[in-house]
Amino acid sequence: MGSIETPDVDLGEYKWGFRDEENPVIKTAKGLDEEIIRQISAHKGEPQWMLDFRLESYEIFKSKPMPEWGADLSGIDFDDIFYYLKPAEANARSWDDVPETIKNTFERLGIPEAERKFLAGVGAQYESEVIYHSLKTELEDQGVLFLDTDQALLEHEDLFREYWATVIPPADNKFAALNSAVWSGGSFIYVPPGVRIEQPLQAYFRINAQNMGQFERTLIIVDEGAYVHYVEGCTAPTYSSDSLHSAVVEILVKKGGRCRYTTIQNWSSNVYNLVTKRAVAEEDATMEWVDGNLGSKITMKYPAVILKGERAHGEILSIAFAGEGQHQDAGGKITHVAPNTTSVITSKSISKDGGRSSYRGLLRVNKDAEHSKSKVVCDALIIDPESRTDTYPYINISADQVDIGHEATVSKLGEEQIYYLMSRGLSEAEASALIVAGFIEPITKELPLEYAVELNRLIQLQMEGSVG
Amino acid sequence: MADLVIRNLHANIADTDTEILKGIDLEMSRGEIHAIMGPNGSGKSTLSHVLMGHPGYEVTAGEVLFMGEDLLELEADERSRAGLFLSFQYPFAVPGVTVANFIRMAVNAHRKGGPEGEDDPIRIPEFRKQLQEAMELLEIDKSMSSRSLNEGFSGGEKKRFEILQMAMLKPSIAILDETDSGLDIDALRIVSGGINQLVGPDMGALIITHYQRILDHVKPDRIHVLMDGRIVRSGGPELAHELESSGYAGIAEEVSA
Numbered sequence: 091m092g093s094i095e096t097p098d099v100d101l102g103e104y105k106w107g108f109r110d111e112e113n114p115v116i117k118t119a120k121g122l123d124e125e126i127i128r129q130i131s132a133h134k135g136e137p138q139w140m141l142d143f144r145l146e147s148y149e150i151f152k153s154k155p156m157p158e159w160g161a162d163l164s165g166i167d168f169d170d171i172f173y174y175l176k177p178a179e180a181n182a183r184s185w186d187d188v189p190e191t192i193k194n195t196f197e198r199l200g201i202p203e204a205e206r207k208f209l210a211g212v213g214a215q216y217e218s219e220v221i222y223h224s225l226k227t228e229l230e231d232q233g234v235l236f237l238d239t240d241q242a243l244l245e246h247e248d249l250f251r252e253y254w255a256t257v258i259p260p261a262d263n264k265f266a267a268l269n270s271a272v273w274s275g276g277s278f279i280y281v282p283p284g285v286r287i288e289q290p291l292q293a294y295f296r297i298n299a300q301n302m303g304q305f306e307r308t309l310i311i312v313d314e315g316a317y318v319h320y321v322e323g324c325t326a327p328t329y330s331s332d333s334l335h336s337a338v339v340e341i342l343v344k345k346g347g348r349c350r351y352t353t354i355q356n357w358s359s360n361v362y363n364l365v366t367k368r369a370v371a372e373e374d375a376t377m378e379w380v381d382g383n384l385g386s387k388i389t390m391k392y393p394a395v396i397l398k399g400e401r402a403h404g405e406i407l408s409i410a411f412a413g414e415g416q417h418q419d420a421g422g423k424i425t426h427v428a429p430n431t432t433s434v435i436t437s438k439s440i441s442k443d444g445g446r447s448s449y450r451g452l453l454r455v456n457k458d459a460e461h462s463k464s465k466v467v468c469d470a471l472i473i474d475p476e477s478r479t480d481t482y483p484y485i486n487i488s489a490d491q492v493d494i495g496h497e498a499t500v501s502k503l504g505e506e507q508i509y510y511l512m513s514r515g516l517s518e519a520e521a522s523a524l525i526v527a528g529f530i531e532p533i534t535k536e537l538p539l540e541y542a543v544e545l546n547r548l549i550q551l552q553m554e555g556s557v558g
Numbered sequence: 559m560a561d562l563v564i565r566n567l568h569a570n571i572a573d574t575d576t577e578i579l580k581g582i583d584l585e586m587s588r589g590e591i592h593a594i595m596g597p598n599g600s601g602k603s604t605l606s607h608v609l610m611g612h613p614g615y616e617v618t619a620g621e622v623l624f625m626g627e628d629l630l631e632l633e634a635d636e637r638s639r640a641g642l643f644l645s646f647q648y649p650f651a652v653p654g655v656t657v658a659n660f661i662r663m664a665v666n667a668h669r670k671g672g673p674e675g676e677d678d679p680i681r682i683p684e685f686r687k688q689l690q691e692a693m694e695l696l697e698i699d700k701s702m703s704s705r706s707l708n709e710g711f712s713g714g715e716k717k718r719f720e721i722l723q724m725a726m727l728k729p730s731i732a733i734l735d736e737t738d739s740g741l742d743i744d745a746l747r748i749v750s751g752g753i754n755q756l757v758g759p760d761m762g763a764l765i766i767t768h769y770q771r772i773l774d775h776v777k778p779d780r781i782h783v784l785m786d787g788r789i790v791r792s793g794g795p796e797l798a799h800e801l802e803s804s805g806y807a808g809i810a811e812e813v814s815a
Contacts, residue, residue: 504650505614509610510646510652511652511660512634512635513635513643514635514723514727515664515667515668517635517667519673524652524655524660524663525652528652528653528654528655528706528707531653532654
């Protein structure tokens with residue numbers, strides 16, 4: 091575990107709520123219709139099949155009702171959102187070529203510094219477009235592709251089309267359909283057979299404009315025996331009106347490959363975060379989702395793994411932190427398709443200041459997936475009596491001879507536990523932050539040190555805001 | 559003036575009229591060992607928690623001066639940093655927080671002296687050395703430093719861990735609440751040896767116990783008998799033996815007579 095240091099910043103304030111002046115190259119009119127979709131596609135110079143795909147997806151989006159089984163989405167007004175905003179002319183390969191204002195924003199977020207220190211590649215998306223992209227030369231030389239999804243469509247159309255929307259079709263759900271209709275930006279990664287990328291690749295997503303919708307689309311293909319760790323971070327300014335972030339992430343991990351996808355989501359508290367993430371793991375492949383949800387107004391996100399090949403392994407580590415006015419509806423989905431597959435879901439949620447966190451999980455073991463093993467552990471920590479936690483575990487087993495474990499606990503942050511730590515000299519805020527950090531330690535220990543420290547720091551800030 | 563001065567201390571269970579401490583007077587200083595003995599329910603543990611600042615009790619009358627300061631004005635963490643320590647009878651588990659990390663945070667909190675103080679973290683090699691020495695003194699296995707705080711600890715391990723924290727935080731006055739309960743003979747000998755080594759010109763100990771067993775190993779200068787929220791008798795080490803022979807009932811008769 092990273093040690094908790096007392097940060098020297100304002101307490102309890104969302105640190106990334108600052109905004110830049112808008113200076114778009116292109117911004118579509120508010121709301122969505124076929125014409126806007128045609129504008130986006132034409133502007134990107136896409137092939138006809140992609141425009142057709144978008145338009146079909148739009149029809150599906152319109153035909154599907156709002157999901158009502160989860161968080162309250164009635165506050166979303168699809169007519170009050172800007173669907174496409176291009177902030178800068180070119181996707182730069184050097185930070186020097188990024189417009190000054192945007193560059194400064196990413197400097198404040200610490201991205202170029204992290205890139206210099208410990209990353210193998212970086213993508214930075216601002217509003218609808220990726221404005222910066224880099225990949226270490228030696229990885230480029232090994233055939234690794236790491237570019238923004240628009241560029242990948244234009245430059246590697248065959249590879250792109252082979253996998254596009256194969257894991258998450260537009261009809262999967264209303265928000266996947268919306269994303270399919272208006273997607274822009276996101277990362278495209280291809281790791282050739284046997285190539286192991288030891289340092290993480292990172293993408294950073296920033297919404298700046300008010301009433302903005304961000305719809306990035308990420309597609310990752312990890313070929314046989316290859317490995318990649320992809321990390322994404324997200325922030326936005328604090329506005330009184332709401333923004334929408336609705337991404338789709340599709341991942342294929344081929345035989346013996348391994349992919350780890352880490353998210354530290356820290357959107358401002360006016361963002362609806364409705365994301366569909368799913369991976370397919372083939373024979374002997376491993377897929378790991380590490381999903382940290384700290385920000386947003388409402389998050390609905392259940393990273394999924396389909397264990398398609400024998401002995402494939404899926405792992406979902408989910409942390410949700412729900413503060414005032416927030417509802418984190420998070421969890422994970424695992425489908426065991428092949429025999430001898432294994433999976434683990436570990437969910438840790440924290441609710442405070444009237445926040446609400448829900449674990450929603452689906453574990454399905456298909457008929458042929460004999461001798462599969464799965465373990466689901468979900469623990470909730472409630473900081474104060476105003477807050478709430480719920481658990482919705484769905485388990486559906488059709489195979490014989492499987493080994494399934496499920497454990498759930500709810501605990502309250504105890505006055506006496508805090509007193510015990512305070513009796514050793516820790517302040518009340520340090521004591522509660524330490525208990526919370528210990529609670530999520532099974533997940534932070536899986537993060538690269540830099541992110542573990544950042545996550546603990548964010549949680550300490552949240553805790554300091556809630557005490558005294 | 560003594561380092562710890564307790565005058566006419568009364569305390570209730572918070573938000574109730576249930577009075578547990580009914581006027582305690584006691585003085586002690588560094589270099590001294592005092593023992594508070596009493597039957598179950600006499601208020602021994604309450605006294606230790608009221609002194610440490612447990613939120614579940616409310617002081618209704620009296621005062622406590624610690625190193626010349628009004629102790630009751632301070633929060634539990636401030637009392638700790640001022641040099642008071644309580645070895646808990648029932649320490650709490652904190653999963654995911656290792657013993658070594660926690661003790662280092664506590665040491666650094668003391669060095670910093672409070673949220674407004676200046677960071678002055680102990681250097682890691684120096685910390686490791688101190689921790690290792692303290693663990694050797696208490697015959698604690700090295701592996702404990704990477705275990706989670708009190709999680710899955712046996713009763714004896716918990717008590718040793720409490721004394722380990724005391725050794726690392728070097729308080730002026732340490733209150734040891736039923737430290738001997740749950741210890742076997744060997745563990746009792748080791749823990750007592752540790753206490754004896756730590757008590758000196760810079761530290762005094764207030765030992766709270768039901769039995770005189772620990773007092774065979776740690777020799778008190780003064781013994782106080784606590785019954786029904788009051789100290790009914792104080793005396794030298796010989797009082798322990800008197801208790802041994804006549805029991806608390808004997809003392810009770812004598813007091814009421």
